């Protein structure tokens with residue numbers, strides 16, 4: 001097997017559901033304030049109805065002057081680069097409507113940072129939802145994941161249950177793919193869209209090596225998973241430069257055609 005550390009972003013297409021109607025979403029996950037110039041032409045080419053960002057667009061989003069108790073020096077450093085993340089969604093919003101949810105790096109969204117999503121022309125779904133065509137689109141905020149080996153904390157399950165009980169077809173942005181098996185399967189949520197696992201960082205034989213919150217040889221790092229009539233779509237994420245290099249795992253946008261009647 002050839003080991004590849006190519007950093008050129010790729011686009012992967014998926015199709016879920018059946019029917020005559022189509023909603024096309026492009027997923028831009030886990031940018032982590034990194035360069036995005038090669039990403040925009042791929043999104044333009046895909047012509048999505050909407051662009052969804054299921055978390056970790058930025059670093060910490062608390063006020064720099066009043067960091068929360070769980071904000072580490074790493075998150076504070078990342079928060080200083082948030083202009084890059086917001087510039088990306090401002091550019092993406094010129095292509096299609098942009099909807100974002102909150103990832104584990106984006107702890108404690110302050111009012112001023114909340115306003116920056118709006119100024120960029122995007123919608124922040126922070127345990128909230130909007131109508132998107134014939135669907136309800138929700139954003140499940142991370143419960144946090146501090147430390148690589150720790151299991152991620154549970155999200156706001158009361159909000160999740162109330163979203164699932166709404167009438168209508170539902171799509172959920174959930175930064176953590178491991179939430180699907182732990183909390184979402186069995187609920188009335190058609191499609192869950194995730195990132196966070198970064199494809200498992202090193203990939204071989206179609207599997208990733210490690211993902212925070214899932215440990216070694218994680219189950220949910222990329223692709224589309226199905227359980228009954230429920231689907232989970234996972235992006236391998238867009239961050240190019242990381243402390244541990246990506247191997248056989250180029251940064252990835254995904255585009256999902258949701259088919260329905």
Ligand SMILES: [Fe+2]
Pocket residue numbers: 056103104105175196197
């Ligand atoms: Fe994450």
